[in-house]
Amino acid sequence: SQQGEEDPQALSIQEGENATMNCSYKTSINNLQWYRQNSGRGLVHLILIRSNEREKHSGRLRVTLDTSKKSSSLLITASRAADTASYFCATGFSGNTPLVFGKGTRLSVIA
Amino acid sequence: DTAVSQTPKYLVTQMGNDKSIKCEQNLGHDTMYWYKQDSKKFLKIMFSYNNKELIINETVPNRFSPKSPDKAHLNLHINSLELGDSAVYFCASSQEWSGGAPGELFFGEGSRLTVL
Incomplete structure (x- = not known):
C-alpha cells in the first residue's frame, strides 16, 4: 500500500506545549503534504515539502522529511486550543497519481 | 468566494435510491477529485479527473458514476444506494505540479451521506 501511516493515532496536550506527529510511508515520493481537518x-492544506527538501517552516509549524527513513514529522509549537483537529499526511507520487492520505492523528489541546 | 463548493452538505436517503452530489471549483484548476471518508476518518480516493477526462478510477462499485461537464465541475451520481455507502464525500481540486505530482489540494466542506 502507498498509504502513509501517522503516529500517534491520538494526542492530548496542554495549551502552550509542543505537539509532534509522525508519518511513515513505503514507496518513493515526489512530495509529502500535511493537512488539518476540524x-x-x-x-x-498546511505545508507541502518536496522530496529534495529536508525541512520547512510556516508560522508555528515545522515539517521535516527524511527520505532515507521514509518518514516525516509535523511539529506544532506553543499549541493553542484552536489547534485541536485531526492532522493528515498525504504522499504525492508522479504520473497522474492522486494524493494518498494516512489515517490521521487526532490532536486535542486542552486549555 | 468559496473555492470548492459542494452540495448538498447533508443527504439522508433510503436504501435503493439514487442520489447526486455536485461540486464546483472557481480556482481554474485542471484536476478534480472525489474522496470518501469513512467513520474512522480514513480518506480514500475514488476518482480523479483532469480537464474533464477520467484519470483515476479506484476500486469503486460501478454504481458510482462521476460526470464532468466542464473542468470546473465534477458531479458524483450514486445508483441503488447501500448502507455501506454512508460516509462523508469530499470534492477537491489541484493544479498539477511539474513532475506530474499533485500540488496543494483544495477541499470542499464535504457532503455527509446517510443511507437508512
Missing part, C-alpha cells in the same frame, strides 16, 4: 469540516 470537526465536520473539509481538509485544509
Whole structure:
C-alpha cells in the first residue's frame, strides 16, 4: 500500500506545549503534504515539502522529511486550543497519481 | 468566494435510491477529485479527473458514476444506494505540479451521506 501511516493515532496536550506527529510511508515520493481537518469540516492544506527538501517552516509549524527513513514529522509549537483537529499526511507520487492520505492523528489541546 | 463548493452538505436517503452530489471549483484548476471518508476518518480516493477526462478510477462499485461537464465541475451520481455507502464525500481540486505530482489540494466542506 502507498498509504502513509501517522503516529500517534491520538494526542492530548496542554495549551502552550509542543505537539509532534509522525508519518511513515513505503514507496518513493515526489512530495509529502500535511493537512488539518476540524470537526465536520473539509481538509485544509498546511505545508507541502518536496522530496529534495529536508525541512520547512510556516508560522508555528515545522515539517521535516527524511527520505532515507521514509518518514516525516509535523511539529506544532506553543499549541493553542484552536489547534485541536485531526492532522493528515498525504504522499504525492508522479504520473497522474492522486494524493494518498494516512489515517490521521487526532490532536486535542486542552486549555 | 468559496473555492470548492459542494452540495448538498447533508443527504439522508433510503436504501435503493439514487442520489447526486455536485461540486464546483472557481480556482481554474485542471484536476478534480472525489474522496470518501469513512467513520474512522480514513480518506480514500475514488476518482480523479483532469480537464474533464477520467484519470483515476479506484476500486469503486460501478454504481458510482462521476460526470464532468466542464473542468470546473465534477458531479458524483450514486445508483441503488447501500448502507455501506454512508460516509462523508469530499470534492477537491489541484493544479498539477511539474513532475506530474499533485500540488496543494483544495477541499470542499464535504457532503455527509446517510443511507437508512
